[in-house]
Amino acid sequence: MSTNQRTDTIYGVNPKTGERLDPGFPAADAARVDALVADAVASFARYRATSGPDRAAFLRAIASQIEALGDELITVCDAETALGPVRIASERGRTVNQLRMFADLVEEGSWVDARIDTAMPDRSPLPKPDIRRMLAPIGPVVVFGASNFPLAFSVAGGDTASALAAGNPVIVKAHGSHPGTSALVGKAVSAAAQQCGLPTGVFAVVHGPGSVVGSALVKHPGIRAVGFTGSRGGGRALMDLAAARETPIPVYAEMGSINPLIVLPHAIAHRGTAIAEGLAGSVCLGVGQFCTNPGLILVVEPAGGDAGAVGGANAGGDAGAGAGATAAFVSRLAATMEAQGPGVMLNRSIASTYCGMVARFASAHGVVTHTGAGSQEAGGGASSQPDDTGTTQAAEAGPDGHATVPPALFSVSADVFVQSPLLAEEVFGPATLVVRCADATDVTRCLSVIGGNLTATLHGDDEDFAGYADLVRVVEQTVGRVIFNGFPTGVEVCPSMTHGGPYPASASEFHTSVGTGAILRFARPVSYQNCPQSLLPAELQNANPRGIMRIVNGAYTRDPVV
Ligand code: NAP
DSSP states (O other), X not given: OOTTSOOOEEEEEOTTTOOEEEEEEEXXXXXXXXXXXXXXXXXXXXXXXXXXXXXXXXXXXXXXXXXXXXHHHHHHHHHHHOOOHHHHHHHHHHHHHHHHHHHHHHHHOGGGOOEEEOOBTTOSSSOBOOEEEEEEEOSOEEEEOOSSOTTTTSTTSHHHHHHHHHTOOEEEXXXXXXXXXXXHHHHHHHHHHHHTTOOGGGEEEEOSOIIIIIHHHHHOTTOOEEEEESOHHHHHXXXXXXXXXXXXXXXXXXXXXXXXXXXOHHHHHHHHHHHHHHHHHHHHGGGGOOXXXXXXXXXXXXXXXXXXXXXXXXXXXXXXXXXXHHHHHHHHHHHHHHHHOOEEOSOHHHHHHHHHHHHHHHTSTTOEEEEOTTGXXXXXXXXXXXXXXXXXXXXXXXXXOOOEEOOEEEEEEHHHHHTOGGGGSOOOSSEEEEEEESSHHHHHHHHHTTOOEEEXXXXXXXXXXXXXXXXXXXXXXSEEEEEESSOSOOOOOSTTOOOOOTTTTBSOTTOOSSSGGGGGGGEEEEEEESOOGGGSOGGGSTTOTTOOOEEETTEEEOSOOO
């Protein structure tokens, strides 16, 4: 980061009113970034040496400090995000539960995956050495807070909790959409660090433009890994920056996802109405601002039925067999989505992008708009249109400056969908696209053009699954989580959760950003060969003083090595 780059003050903006929110927060300059990273690097030696119970106490103290912020946190966060006090209180609950989950994990200690292979000095033809392996922290981690989860995926969210739990200092680049919330939570984490007697460099929050402050952090040689939740463009830019460093580092980016939801023929024919109503709730939940929002609905039309077309004359494809059930499904979905009414998005930029994408879908070849047409005018403020190059340009905010948008529903044939890359793009917001498929081959064709996703959902009955087992095997190769007869929004935080998926859903399909497995992103294996007992970490010593589960000579045990 060059020293002559501009410094800014970052203000939140109320998405309901467009009003600027005070106070402002100074953007970090180059000297501040360098000082924070130096402090984090200096703190690492002391922090990595803390025990699991020490880190557990820190994580629990953070949770308590966040709870102690009380209603002020809810008020500030609601003003900055318009998510509403009920949702914010629930997200706060999730955030503190996550912190306590990681506290339990590291207090118990077996997460380090200790493996011990004792020596066989008499082995022929060569003696076998004593080798012991466990996971160890990596060093300072930069976390980019997410716009759509101001608490659970932000300053003290899952990335921060898992990185701290593993023994790494964390620097958070606050999201510019909620700087006040970020500052409050940042104070809570720093207070917890002080309360636990930890060095100051174990945690920091910085404000400032991603292209300046965020980039400087990712490029800084003292940083060892990055956690990110946001757009594909942002995540990809950080992946490229990290890869171009003299010493490349991993970026664990969770990016866009359209989360295909497949409705099989028996299910749509016999309970299409119920599926449509549940789906409308999932699409519109939180104004559609979830990475698990179902943005692509692949309907396998039942054989037979009447010949009513789903959309209209320009829908293309087969408007014959089974179209009656699909038409009824689409009609109920549209009506239920419309009934949800418009909602306020997180900020005008996100609303503007949403309206621009809705306008592009509505004017795309072969696409039928069932609801949401004209949404680019909605709210009088958030408007955008595609330019000549097809790039969406944010338009000026209207007089009210707010970010209100209506839901949008489109349909298209499978043939048109597979030939239209635009239709496979994420529309971040309360919008979804129904694709009419004739059979499993059509579904597979559609899946083949959309890339990796966080989730896929199948709605089917026993009659369906008997005939579509092969499709399940295809689906599971494209996502991190397969859901049966449910909806993808709502991510349970538990050890068995996978929240990640093949690129572009996430930068590393080998990892999850939710659940206890998230800690594995911020630790690396180290093996010790013929190491004296006195120099081994406690987890690998013969006596097993932490009492953790280990693999000793191939068998799981908590017993000491004798
Ligand atoms: P974003 O634009 O990707 O920004 C996320 C964070 O990354 C911000 O702190 C941003 O800083 C930083 N950043 C972005 N590009 C960067 C770059 N090239 N170099 C360094 N830092 C960079 O995401 P957003 O602001 O949350 O929302 C924008 C769009 O992202 C939405 O409209 C939606 O399409 C998508 N989104 C997807 C998900 C999901 O889970 N799939 C979640 C949220 C958003 P600055 O803001 O300071 O630039």
